[in-house]
Amino acid sequence: MREMETCGMNTARQIELVCPAGNLPSVKAAVDNGADAVYIGLNNKTNARYFSGLNFSDSSIEKAVQYIRDHGRKVFVAINTYPQEKNWPQWREAVDIGASLGVDALIIADIGVMDYAASRHPHIARHLSVQASATSLEALQFYHEQFGIRRAVLPRVLSLKQVERLAAKSPLELEVFGFGSLCIMAEGRCYLSSYVTGDSPNNCGACSPAHAVRWEESAHTLETRLNNVLIDRFRPDEPAGYPTLCKGRFQVEQHLFHALEEPVSLNALDMLPQLAGAGIAAIKIEGRQRAPAYIAKVARVWRQAIDRHARMGSSYAAQPDWHRTLAELAEGSQTTLGAYHRPWQ
Amino acid sequence: MKISLGPVLYFWDRKTLLDFYARALETPVDIIYLGEVVCSKRRTLSAADWIDLAADIARCGKQVVLSTLTLIEAESEIGYARNLVERFDGMIEANDYAVLNMARAQGRDICAGSSLNIYNSATLETLAQCGLKRWVPPLEMSGESLQAMLQNMARDSDRNRIETEVFSYGRLPLAHSARCFTARFLNRPKDQCEFRCADYQDGIPLFSQEQQGLFQINGIQTQSFAHCNLIPHWQLLRDAGVDIMRISVSSPGCLQQVTHLKSSMTGNAISIPLAEQDVCNGYWFGEPGMVSLPALQGNL
Structure with a gap:
């Protein structure tokens, strides 16, 4: 090898x-x-x-x-x-x-x-x-x-x-x-996860912890949620990613996009x-x-x-x-x- | 307890900044933090300007602290910070260990900013040997955890007391990146940003697809959409051992909050209503930061 x-x-x-x-x-x-x-x-x-x-x-x-x-x-x-x-x-x-x-x-x-x-x-x-x-x-x-x-x-x-x-x-x-x-944020100084879920890499060793994640499937969409906050909405033909806050699709003014980073x-x-x-x-x-x-x-x-x-x-x-x-x-x-x-x- | 005014986190022009500090001097604020902490490209005021402004404010009887960048990457940013630390002989707020190290070598009084990740008394005691006079706990630290820490520190009676300052009002600076999200939103390369963040005096709100306000984009910084507000809970902070409550700058109204907090502390409370959904205080109560618990509900 x-x-x-x-x-x-x-x-x-x-x-x-x-x-x-x-x-x-x-x-x-x-x-x-x-x-x-x-x-x-x-x-x-x-x-x-x-x-x-x-x-x-x-x-x-x-x-x-x-x-x-x-x-x-x-x-x-x-x-x-x-x-x-x-x-x-x-x-x-x-x-x-x-x-x-x-x-x-x-x-x-x-x-x-x-x-x-x-x-x-x-x-x-x-x-x-x-x-x-x-x-x-x-x-x-x-x-x-x-x-x-x-x-x-x-x-x-x-x-x-x-x-x-x-x-x-x-x-x-x-x-x-x-x-x-x-990680697109300076590591160890990102509180996005604890802001939404209470747990962060610093305080709990977890970003977007599994207990806060929910996948909700309906006829036309799959929604990913973190402590009930909608992170993204996927069409059936789109690959759905794990709901990490920095990789969600959000609305900024009239634009809906991966405002921080793509998956x-x-x-x-x-x-x-x-x-x-x-x-x-x-x-x-x-x-x-x-x-x-x-x-x-x-x-x-x-x-x-x-x-x-x-x-x-x-x-x-x-x-x-x-x-x-x-x-x-x-x-x-x-x-x-x-x-x-x-x-x- | 004393009241402080945190550094301006947004990109304001010279006139707006100077007008703001002129008005701040008329409030009962005790401590004013100056300096650029988010983006090294924002140079409305030069290092010399900040130091001059610090002297002007100090003459009016307020304590001045010079704050520094949170994310330091380029050698030019190190050079800028070193210049500040060498030329300003007052207290320096270090938001990165590079600056703490410079201020230590220079023998300056140091305030450890919230991004230095001081989560326990072992860390605080270790840093006390570096000239720490004040510290700001991590934004996500609960009141209970802070109180436990301060109680353990208090047992060490030989040690000079380090002041504790808690981020008490304003949008929480939750994350910093090499990437500028304002430039990304405007579809511009970071190197050709044209300082467009100047068009957004309070940052740019970011919503979920269900129109839930989540974050506020401010250049390389991502803030909470909601304003953290611990003013109604100031007695809890006092009882936990907090010395200073920090009001972070956002316009309009943050100076009103200084007056409001001061009058609450002196027993002449005046209520300044804020929209319920725009307020959060979860971190203090050991909950997700975005949560808002009503006054008097949470106990330590």
């Missing part, structure tokens, strides 16, 4: 492929299809994909970590939501569990949690979650100097030029999103050479909530892409069948370069 030749590469290290997993079959799918690292979370509010039936219990996480280790890959644990006063002990416990498993890194958003992890378990690497929304060199320096953060995941609001400039000066490793659902997924395959050239340490695939088959397909495409780029350098080009595979898996079957590509903004 893995083609790890290194010929003619001028970058010091090959870019790392970081894949999501919400259960053991997904862990296997990620590892078996070429992930260099797998990120997972506990099945509680301590991580930003808190969905029913997803993620790992205190005991099942051991099996996941074991499988990843047995195959010589890295494991990261996402503790990337914000504890409120009453449930602070649960986040502390999540850090302790990650540390006791000896995982390769904890992905953290909250400063109190970061401080706890840094002082209690200094030997476990700390990555800055995208939810902390560090978008500038000064912000990266702050987290690096104050909490010894080793790597930061960049928000999906930066252009490729901005990513390149940051990477040139960053005191820490940078990880960027390569594929998956596209679309991020796909940065074409920018792999620039990202690698900039010295980006890792590409992150979004989607711990996705099925194992999805994760397997996405991981396989990105493994091939990274390995091909490592072999071919500047003559690399993304293959049409990779794009086809990813488009089939994308929201609304559409992909975009998102903020990496300036005109998107």
